[in-house]
Amino acid sequence: MSVLDIVNLENFRKVFRNIRKVGLLTTIRYIVSDLLFDMKYRIDTINTEQLENLDIDSPNKQYGVYYEGTNAYIFKKTFSSFKVDAANSCFVDFGSGKGKAMFMAAERGFRKVIGVEFSRELVETCRRNLEIFKQKSKSKTEFEIIHGDASQYEIPAEANLLFFSNPFNETLTTKVIENILRSHNKAPREIWVIHLYPQGNMAFARHPRFQLEHESRDGFIFRLKPGA
Numbered sequence: 285m286s287v288l289d290i291v292n293l294e295n296f297r298k299v300f301r302n303i304r305k306v307g308l309l310t311t312i313r314y315i316v317s318d319l320l321f322d323m324k325y326r327i328d329t330i331n332t333e334q335l336e337n338l339d340i341d342s343p344n345k346q347y348g349v350y351y352e353g354t355n356a357y358i359f360k361k362t363f364s365s366f367k368v369d370a371a372n373s374c375f376v377d378f379g380s381g382k383g384k385a386m387f388m389a390a391e392r393g394f395r396k397v398i399g400v401e402f403s404r405e406l407v408e409t410c411r412r413n414l415e416i417f418k419q420k421s422k423s424k425t426e427f428e429i430i431h432g433d434a435s436q437y438e439i440p441a442e443a444n445l446l447f448f449s450n451p452f453n454e455t456l457t458t459k460v461i462e463n464i465l466r467s468h469n470k471a472p473r474e475i476w477v478i479h480l481y482p483q484g485n486m487a488f489a490r491h492p493r494f495q496l497e498h499e500s501r502d503g504f505i506f507r508l509k510p511g512a
């Protein structure tokens with residue numbers, strides 16, 4: 285990826301949005317952390333992609349949010365606010381895009397990382413990025429990339445950290461919550477949910493089974509309460 289690849293209207297918009305929201309200094313932190321991440325592995329996760337330009341075979345496209353990688357600085361800050369035994373944990377990214385959050389989770393030493401993404405092109409990019417990431421990082425994490433709709437995904441018994449970086453709206457999040465509860469009923473375990481950039485989506489926050497553990501400007505961390 286060259287400097288020219290990131291000089292585009294969408295990235296300028298993103299910068300101005302962030303300056304308005306979090307100020308100049310934090311925006312600079314965001315930009316630097318994202319540039320360093322892509323430069324470290326020589327992959328492209330910075331550039332956004334609009335869903336209307338992508339091949340998506342799902343009626344839930346209408347509920348989805350365009351691709352924008354989770355900011356590296358925010359991801360790091362989120363993990364500093366709670367403890368998780370990464371070496372014995374399985375991280376699932378709902379709407380994994382080009383794989384950025386998956387790779388950042390692997391950097392934190394997760395035993396297994398799963399990404400679910402419904403855009404064919406983004407899955408292909410993610411697979412390419414993953415090959416490069418594995419070579420450069422020598423990561424021992426086990427990876428799985430699933431091409432499909434995250435609301436149809438049957439959550440495996442090993443999944444215990446569920447990651448949502450504003451992938452879709454409240455309607456679809458409510459469906460995924462049913463899947464989480466079903467998975468937990470079959471295999472009771474401690475489940476954590478990270479919900480970043482919720483943009484008014486209060487599906488987890490309102491749900492009686494999710495206990496709010498941490499709240500910041502960037503989003504929420506919840507713990508699933510044991511069933512009644």
Ligand SMILES: C[S@@+](CC[C@H](N)C(=O)[O-])C[C@H]1O[C@@H](n2cnc3c(N)ncnc32)[C@H](O)[C@@H]1O
Pocket residue numbers: 335344345347348349350351352353354377378379380381382383384385386400401402403406432433434435449450451452456
């Ligand atoms: C804001 S991006 C987050 C990207 C990624 N999680 C990251 O942190 O780098 C949202 C992603 O969710 C995907 N998405 C939206 N709705 C989806 C659905 N129903 N099933 C699977 N992926 C979905 C979009 O294609 C996009 O890649």
